[in-house]
Amino acid sequence: MKATSPPTIRPVKVGVLGCGAHAHIHGRVVSDAPGAVLAACADIDAAKAADWAARWHCGASFGSLSDMLTATDLDAVILATWPVGHAAEIAACLNRGVKYILCEKALCLSGEEASSILEQSRSAGAVVLEAVMYRYHPAIGRLEELLASGSLGRIDSIRAVFSNFEPDSPTPGKTKDWRLKAECGGGVSHDWMSYCVNAANYLAGGVPTRVFASGTRGSESGVVTSLFAQIEYSNGVTASLESSRNGSFSQLLSVCTEGGRLNLPVAWGIFGDVTLSVERRKPEWDYIVTERFPITHRNPFALQFAHFLEVAAGQGTPRIPLIESVVNAYTIDAILSSARAHEAVAQILPENISAERISAQPMRKEHP
Numbered sequence: 467m468k469a470t471s472p473p474t475i476r477p478v479k480v481g482v483l484g485c486g487a488h489a490h491i492h493g494r495v496v497s498d499a500p501g502a503v504l505a506a507c508a509d510i511d512a513a514k515a516a517d518w519a520a521r522w523h524c525g526a527s528f529g530s531l532s533d534m535l536t537a538t539d540l541d542a543v544i545l546a547t548w549p550v551g552h553a554a555e556i557a558a559c560l561n562r563g564v565k566y567i568l569c570e571k572a573l574c575l576s577g578e579e580a581s582s583i584l585e586q587s588r589s590a591g592a593v594v595l596e597a598v599m600y601r602y603h604p605a606i607g608r609l610e611e612l613l614a615s616g617s618l619g620r621i622d623s624i625r626a627v628f629s630n631f632e633p634d635s636p637t638p639g640k641t642k643d644w645r646l647k648a649e650c651g652g653g654v655s656h657d658w659m660s661y662c663v664n665a666a667n668y669l670a671g672g673v674p675t676r677v678f679a680s681g682t683r684g685s686e687s688g689v690v691t692s693l694f695a696q697i698e699y700s701n702g703v704t705a706s707l708e709s710s711r712n713g714s715f716s717q718l719l720s721v722c723t724e725g726g727r728l729n730l731p732v733a734w735g736i737f738g739d740v741t742l743s744v745e746r747r748k749p750e751w752d753y754i755v756t757e758r759f760p761i762t763h764r765n766p767f768a769l770q771f772a773h774f775l776e777v778a779a780g781q782g783t784p785r786i787p788l789i790e791s792v793v794n795a796y797t798i799d800a801i802l803s804s805a806r807a808h809e810a811v812a813q814i815l816p817e818n819i820s821a822e823r824i825s826a827q828p829m830r831k832e833h834p
């Protein structure tokens with residue numbers, strides 16, 4: 467009998483747009499991933515794209531997205547450009563038939579843009595996945611398991627912080643970071659705060675119904691340099707979010723439940739082993755018992771890309787459905803409007819988005 471050879475699976479042809487600092491993480495991850503090939507890259511700075519291509523053994527480099535899409539037949543595109551360009555870049559990729567897009571956070575700069583991305587991707591039968599890498603880290607997986615086990619009871623409140631002291635003017639001799647440029651979508655709102663909103667909206671298990679926020683703008687940069695927000699959810703959960711370039715470092719995620727406090731001291735950029743802890747009160751009135759869960763580090767970017775490839779191979783649905791990113795975009799809009807107006811904002815989501823989110827996620831129980 468003739469031996470049959472296993473079917474050959476064609477590697478996913480990936481293009482990378484934006485060859486700046488963060489794109490090198492994607493370069494490493496895609497190069498190391500079995501089942502993917504770096505077919506092309508592009509940057510408005512064509513020389514930068516050529517250097518990036520040489521470093522990551524990428525098939526071809528271009529000076530614009532349209533040149534890359536015209537010259538190469540790509541299965542997937544990773545957008546590692548500034549948030550201001552994402553909506554138009556996604557539209558261009560969808561128009562050229564790209565079916566899988568991994569878009570760096572923040573997906574875009576408004577709820578309206580996010581809704582339009584949702585509609586366009588559905589019409590095109592394509593998948594757009596916002597790259598929010600912390601969600602793939604095993605520490606978050608453990609936190610989700612502990613919450614789902616029921617042993618901690620219902621969630622009462624969530625605290626999420628992403629802050630660090632970063633001067634408002636560029637470091638002398640260095641080029642100005644996009645984070646200090648309004649024209650790139652810089653500022654904390656669509657950068658660090660997007661992690662806090664992502665975690666709070668995901669874990670709360672209800673839809674956001676009211677936001678009160680305050681914040682500051684950099685006197686030199688003009689971008690939003692701090693935001694402090696209180697969010698109320700449809701099921702009675704409350705979230706308190708802080709993102710500031712004016713205060714010292716914290717990347718805390720803390721979930722307070724009926725039965726204890728879950729603390730992850732570094733939740734977003736986890737670059738080593740980390741310990742998740744649960745603090746509970748002992749029966750004696752003034753004692754706290756702390757249970758510790760050491761988590762061995764794994765590269766969240768590699769896990770994120772492996773998931774993206776599974777989705778592209780039809781072996782799973784996006785772990786972060788696009789409707790979730792749309793809700794997050796509207797929530798950031800509400801935080802910014804509240805901070806501008808110094809008033810609470812009670813209309814956060816359009817009705818259709820709220821209804822879809824509610825039907826797409828299992829709601830956690832209402833508080834009495």
Ligand SMILES: NC(=O)c1ccc[n+]([C@@H]2O[C@H](COP(=O)([O-])OP(=O)(O)OC[C@H]3O[C@@H](n4cnc5c(N)ncnc54)[C@H](O)[C@@H]3O)[C@@H](O)[C@H]2O)c1
Nearest residue numbers: 484485486487488489509510546547549551570571572644
């Ligand atoms: N997940 C994470 O841990 C993480 C970390 C850093 C940055 N990011 C995200 O990655 C993205 C890029 O950030 P960065 O720090 O690498 O910025 P960067 O400025 O270092 O790089 C962005 C690159 O995109 C290029 N670019 C901009 N507009 C373009 C266009 N229309 N066509 C082609 N090229 C274009 C720029 O020339 C630049 O080289 C942002 O969305 C940011 O939020 C994510």
